[in-house]
Amino acid sequence: MLSLTHSPTTQFAWNGKIYDIDLAFDTVLLYLQMQEDKDLSPFQKWRQSCKLFFSKNQDLPDDPQFYTKAFDVIAKIITDQPYGLKEPDKNDERGVEATKQIDYVRDAGAIYASFFDQYGIDLNKERGKMHWTTFKALFDGLGPKTYFQRILAIRREDPSKIEDPAAKQELLDAQNYYAVDGSKTEEELERQALNSSSLSSMFDSLLDQSQKGGN
Template sequence: MLSLTHSPTTQFSWNGEIYDIDLAFDTVLLYLQLQEDQELNPFQKWRQSCKLFFGKNQRLPSDPDFYAKSFEKISRIITDQPYGLKEPEKDDGGIEATKQFDYVRDAGAIYASFFEQYGIDLNKERGKMHWTVFKALFDGLGPKTYFQRILEIRREDASKIEDPTDRQELLDAQNYYAVDGSKTEKELEQQALNSSSLSNMFDSLLDQAKKGGN
């Protein structure tokens, strides 16, 4: 969560040594994509996650506790929500609602919206803008931005529109802006916004960390 009195976390202290942590927004997004890669096993995901957050040039301890504690800290930073957690919405059958956005598919809309509202070129912020800053700005995108307009189209209930022409226009727009992917439960959006889902990701990584060092 972004603080107005403290700088965003970029380091981790362990046994008197300081280790740099890369928590730029693009690094975190790469991490989220990594967890969706079905071709990698948990150990491979853990190894790649270590490289993302700690880089390739730092000499890291072999102590499994180092990885467990550092990933616990990273998890808290990424999953922290300023206004509490919301339970995932469910349909009448008790199934979690289909995800509303995808950082990959909606990258262009997110980029355009940041530029439109804040005048920020996210391409120039890669490796620099901290995740907590990105997340605060992302959550603050206004209803008139391109990204939020797309979300509104996806959320609108076509069954409540009486005029057949207007209803079909909405369905066509929803089909055009649909989020690709076959999953309907525990989607990337929930993993990105829901602390418990992200914590599950890190729990898997922590299991690997406790089995051995780098």
């Protein structure tokens, strides 16, 4: 999460050497999107993740433990929440699992417009520069009148609590229009993308490939 007393993490120390880590917001978003790509194998995702977070001009060690520890650091930075995760309401009248409410691809235009409207920030000019922790703090601080938060309000509203048939149908149409796929919250998806056991299996695969001389 964002700190007012320490600079955002951009480096990782290993065996006395310092390695640069790219944690710009657009890099993290690309990583999260890639984890949902069903056409990529776990090993391919791991290789692509390394290319995203570590620059090509660095001589990275062959030790799988380097990547295990580095991704532990990256995972903590990406998934840290200042006030903890909200537990799902088990008494929800609809009796359904909390659905994914954010899609950084589909919602890109709304997020861009909201940042520009509230902060005067052109996110296209911040690619490769704005750190993920800065982006996340500003993202979480978007006001209720911004385009993106209005969309979220539509997704979260419970149609069963609306008695007027016309108003209910209007909400259902709006929810259908702004719907995103998936049955997990964005926080769950972020944590799943950086799940330590999944990463460990990728590192084991890397080690096996290197011992066999595979690419």
